[in-house]
Ligand SMILES: Nc1ncnc2c1ncn2[C@@H]1O[C@H](COP(=O)(O)OP(=O)(O)OP(=O)(O)O)[C@@H](O)[C@H]1O
Ligand SMILES: O=P(O)(O)OC[C@H]1O[C@H](OP(=O)(O)OP(=O)(O)O)[C@H](O)[C@@H]1O
């Protein structure tokens with residue numbers, strides 16, 4: 001049975017369970033459940049703190065985990081990212097009161113508060129900067145007001161938390177993060193159970209990112225039309241009973257669908273329809 005670590009709390013937890021559910025796996029019904037067996041799919045889910053997940057996976061006790069890239073790197077665990085999942089996107093940045101610093105090189109002799117000291121200590125060392133790092137569990141933005149640090153390094157999404165604390169980011173972003181699937185470094189990449197699990201999640205990513213588009217178009221315009229809807233490999237073009245017309249079917253990115261429909265209409269396409277994709281194996 002494949003043993004999979006899933007975040008039990010925080011920003012990663014609900015979207016990770018939603019994605020697994022969309023991939024056809026059973027998910028726990030209430031947040032106090034710590035382990036759940038989905039016998040029909042041959043998997044066992046362990047609901048763990050996101051920060052601990054890479055450590056369990058690197059120990060080999062669990063085969064696969066879902067966590068944040070920033071948490072994976074911060075842990076220093078012997079685990080690697082094998083699939084990006086596209087949710088819990090954030091940037092990890094330095095911030096301070098306006099005028100405190102312009103870049104990492106200004107941090108020598110300063111105190112930096114963070115929940116991600118592994119990431120910050122490495123970034124400072126890589127830049128040859130000698131600063132003190134104070135570990136805080138959360139609500140790091142308040143550390144400056146309370147005099148615990150001059151600078152923070154924290155997760156930024158909308159920037160609202162920083163603005164509310166009167167802080168501004170400075171310097172280049174330290175890293176970009178999102179939810180990722182991790183496994184032990186050097187684990188067998190061909191493990192069929194792992195491959196099947198990844199294909200299911202990739203299917204969800206495709207179903208979320210693409211819609212199926214169908215339209216009818218005159219034969220003379222078909223080359224111009226399929227240039228707008230090239231599909232993933234090649235669009236399906238079928239004859240219509242009405243002579244001189246063909247039907248075209250292709251996957252298009254959801255984000256571009258309305259623009260492509262407008263352009264197809266201008267080319268003379270009619271009966272332009274999009275339908276959602278519920279699951280996919282490419
Ligand atoms: N506001 C946010 N927007 C997007 N991603 C976030 C946000 N806050 C944290 N993350 C991401 O979530 C992961 C951290 O999850 P974790 O559960 O440790 O913290 P959290 O979501 O802040 O929860 P909490 O602080 O309530 O425990 C990291 O990968 C981080 O980049
Ligand atoms: O840029 P924003 O959209 O404001 O999001 C970023 C904030 O969200 C997270 O905090 P969370 O609410 O999880 O509290 P925490 O600091 O205690 O982890 C993170 O630690 C930042 O503080």
Ligand SMILES: [Mg+2]
Pocket residue numbers: 138
């Ligand atoms: Mg948090």
